[in-house]
Amino acid sequence: MNKDTKSIPKKGKREQDVEKRFDLYTKSISVLRSFYDLGFNSFPAFKGIVFYYYPSVDEKKLQLLWLLRNVDDSIYEIITDVLNKLKVKK
Numbered sequence: 022m023n024k025d026t027k028s029i030p031k032k033g034k035r036e037q038d039v040e041k042r043f044d045l046y047t048k049s050i051s052v053l054r055s056f057y058d059l060g061f062n063s064f065p066a067f068k069g070i071v072f073y074y075y076p077s078v079d080e081k082k083l084q085l086l087w088l089l090r091n092v093d094d095s096i097y098e099i100i101t102d103v104l105n106k107l108k109v110k111k
Contacts, residue, residue: 042092052101059107067087068087079096082095082096083100
C-alpha cells in the first residue's frame with residue numbers, strides 16, 4: 022500500500038495468474054479429498070470412475086492432477102462433474 026495515496030496498487034497479469042493457479046489447486050485438492058473420502062483412495066480406483074463417465078479423458082493429465090503436479094482447468098471441470106454425478110446417485 023502506498024502511504025502517500027493510501028490506495029492499493031493494481032495487480033499485474035502475473036500476480037492474477039498466480040492467484041488463479043492457487044485457487045485452482047485449492048479447489049482441486051478439495052475435490053480430490055472428496056473422492057478419497059468416498060473410497061476412491063488410489064489412482065486406479067479414481068481413474069476407473071472418471072473413465073466410466075469420461076472414457077476419452079487424457080490419462081496423463083488425470084494422473085498429473087492426482088499427483089498434484091499439474092492442475093488443468095479442463096480436467097478439474099471433468100472431475101467436478103464426476104463427483105457431482107456420484108453425489109446425486111447417493
